[in-house]
Amino acid sequence: MKQIAIIGGGISGLSTAYYLNKFLKAKKIDAQIHIFEKETNLGGNITTLNKNGFIIEGGPDCFISEKPWALKLCRELGIGAEVVGTNEENKKTFILVNKKLIEMPEGLMLMIPTKIKPFLETPLFSLPGKIRMGMDLFIPAKKDGSDETLGSFVRRRLGQEALDKIAEPLVAGIHAGNPETMSLKNTFPRFLEMEQKYGSLIKGMIARMDEAKKFTKKPETGEPKLTLFMTLKEGLIELIDTLKLNLLDNTKIMIKNNALSINKITNGDKISYEIKTDVFTMKDIDTVILTTPAYAAAELVKNLDNELSSILSNFPYVSAATVSVGFKRKDIKHPLHGFGFLVPKTERRKIMATTWTSSKFSHRCDKDYVLLRGFLGGAANEKMADLEEKELIETVLSEWNAIMGISAEPVIQKAYRWKKGMPQYVIGHETTVEKIEKLAANHPGLIFNGNYLRGVGIADCIHNSELTAQKIAETMGN
Numbered sequence: 001m002k003q004i005a006i007i008g009g010g011i012s013g014l015s016t017a018y019y020l021n022k023f024l025k026a027k028k029i030d031a032q033i034h035i036f037e038k039e040t041n042l043g044g045n046i047t048t049l050n051k052n053g054f055i056i057e058g059g060p061d062c063f064i065s066e067k068p069w070a071l072k073l074c075r076e077l078g079i080g081a082e083v084v085g086t087n088e089e090n091k092k093t094f095i096l097v098n099k100k101l102i103e104m105p106e107g108l109m110l111m112i113p114t115k116i117k118p119f120l121e122t123p124l125f126s127l128p129g130k131i132r133m134g135m136d137l138f139i140p141a142k143k144d145g146s147d148e149t150l151g152s153f154v155r156r157r158l159g160q161e162a163l164d165k166i167a168e169p170l171v172a173g174i175h176a177g178n179p180e181t182m183s184l185k186n187t188f189p190r191f192l193e194m195e196q197k198y199g200s201l202i203k204g205m206i207a208r209m210d211e212a213k214k215f216t217k218k219p220e221t222g223e224p225k226l227t228l229f230m231t232l233k234e235g236l237i238e239l240i241d242t243l244k245l246n247l248l249d250n251t252k253i254m255i256k257n258n259a260l261s262i263n264k265i266t267n268g269d270k271i272s273y274e275i276k277t278d279v280f281t282m283k284d285i286d287t288v289i290l291t292t293p294a295y296a297a298a299e300l301v302k303n304l305d306n307e308l309s310s311i312l313s314n315f316p317y318v319s320a321a322t323v324s325v326g327f328k329r330k331d332i333k334h335p336l337h338g339f340g341f342l343v344p345k346t347e348r349r350k351i352m353a354t355t356w357t358s359s360k361f362s363h364r365c366d367k368d369y370v371l372l373r374g375f376l377g378g379a380a381n382e383k384m385a386d387l388e389e390k391e392l393i394e395t396v397l398s399e400w401n402a403i404m405g406i407s408a409e410p411v412i413q414k415a416y417r418w419k420k421g422m423p424q425y426v427i428g429h430e431t432t433v434e435k436i437e438k439l440a441a442n443h444p445g446l447i448f449n450g451n452y453l454r455g456v457g458i459a460d461c462i463h464n465s466e467l468t469a470q471k472i473a474e475t476m477g478n
């Protein structure tokens with residue numbers, strides 16, 4: 001019987017185990033799967049606190065439906081009806097400009113204007129800024145198709161004002177990243193495609209929206225309307241709990257098992273691995289799948305491959321923090337009609353974004369209460385993630401008071417720190433991934449499947465886990 005070890009019990013580890021169960025069973029391959037997780041809880045970045053009627057997400061709070069794999073997995077696991085979309089009547093996002101929250105104009109998709117009237121009327125951009133953005137229609141496409149930073153791309157096509165007011169706060173909100181180092185090809189590949197295919201982001205985005213209308217899949221019976229961001233009624237932890245329940249008997253989860261090192265044992269033609277944890281040593285493993293962050297994988301393979309370990313340990317990450325606070329609805333004067341707001345770096349504030357969680361999603365708290373979530377840290381202000389929980393909460397409350405005039409007494413509050421929580425896909429990312437895979441190929445059966453390789457979002461993690469499991473099952477079946 002084959003022995004497979006998965007290190008890490010986050011969404012990548014658990015979905016790899018789930019798909020391995022599925023593909024190995026189909027190929028009638030007997031295997032024992034062992035999942036090692038150092039913490040008491042499974043889920044990794046996915047952590048939901050369900051307390052006093054509030055559903056608080058510490059890490060991710062949704063997945064995107066444009067990439068179908070998370071939704072597909074929920075359906076396969078029988079929780080399709082638990083998936084909920086955003087409250088479209090509140091579909092507005094605000095940007096803090098000169099200390100005021102200004103609504104993003106209708107039709108501004110990511111940072112690209114697609115509707116003329118609201119774009120011309122918005123006070124968000126200056127007249128020269130609008131003219132510069134419109135020049136996207138005439139600026140020729142870059143010919144060589146080479147990678148560039150997101151900052152350089154946006155400046156080239158849409159101008160500095162679009163970068164400062166939209167692109168920078170948007171990527172800070174999604175990746176906690178710095179547009180001046182982020183690889184366009186690896187973070188927003190569609191922008192590059194649009195430029196190459198249509199010669200303009202505006203033309204490309206309009207064409208894409210027309211295409212999307214034709215192909216938008218209808219939700220299955222009993223499921224809500226699909227919106228760009230989807231979540232689960234009881235929080236994303238429902239996906240983790242359901243995955244766990246759906247694992248087959250041949251899969252053993254070992255929590256509070258901190259993997260310390262992996263050793264390769266060569267016996268004639270046969271290669272196997274040995275995993276030492278802080279609890280025990282497991283020998284005779286045929287396949288090891290590492291789903292931990294890169295810096296944790298670096299420690300694990302130190303004895304095995306110094307060069308690989310060094311590349312993994314140098315992979316760039318940034319730190320961030322989230323602070324969720326609940327209030328009585330009657331204590332908050334602000335209407336909170338929207339999904340929240342983004343804060344450009346040029347505003348020089350401590351907070352980088354706020355989600356009006358209970359306006360964006362239903363089921364997050366009772367209607368007499370509201371739930372808000374602030375984001376701190378990121379590439380522009382990483383030190384914030386070092387603050388103690390109390391200081392993080394105080395900072396967020398003081399920022400909300402200054403920006404939204406909120407001075408009410410919280411009824412619940414919780415902060416989460418994410419030290420090196422966000423992998424950064426910087427220029428040269430593809431070369432780094434190629435190097436990792438080339439070196440890993442020297443160790444048959446050693447496989448890397450982390451969110452630092454081919455997509456950070458939950459949907460990408462699930463997709464890459466399915467592909468990884470499929471490849472392993474095919475190799476074992478031969």
Ligand SMILES: Cc1cc2nc3c(=O)[nH]c(=O)nc-3n(C[C@H](O)[C@H](O)[C@H](O)COP(=O)(O)OP(=O)(O)OC[C@H]3O[C@@H](n4cnc5c(N)ncnc54)[C@H](O)[C@@H]3O)c2cc1C
Binds near residue numbers: 013064418451
């Ligand atoms: C604040 C925040 C907000 C985010 N928001 C979104 C969002 O809204 N939508 C979205 O799609 N994505 C979002 N993301 C990204 C997404 O959450 C992650 O990319 C994804 O959850 C990563 O899952 P993973 O299983 O690959 O890694 P992880 O979740 O990091 O899991 C790795 C696991 O390995 C364990 N581990 C580490 N070292 C060892 C060891 N030596 N031995 C045993 N176990 C070990 C860890 O304890 C952990 O459980 C967000 C991320 C953060 C931090």
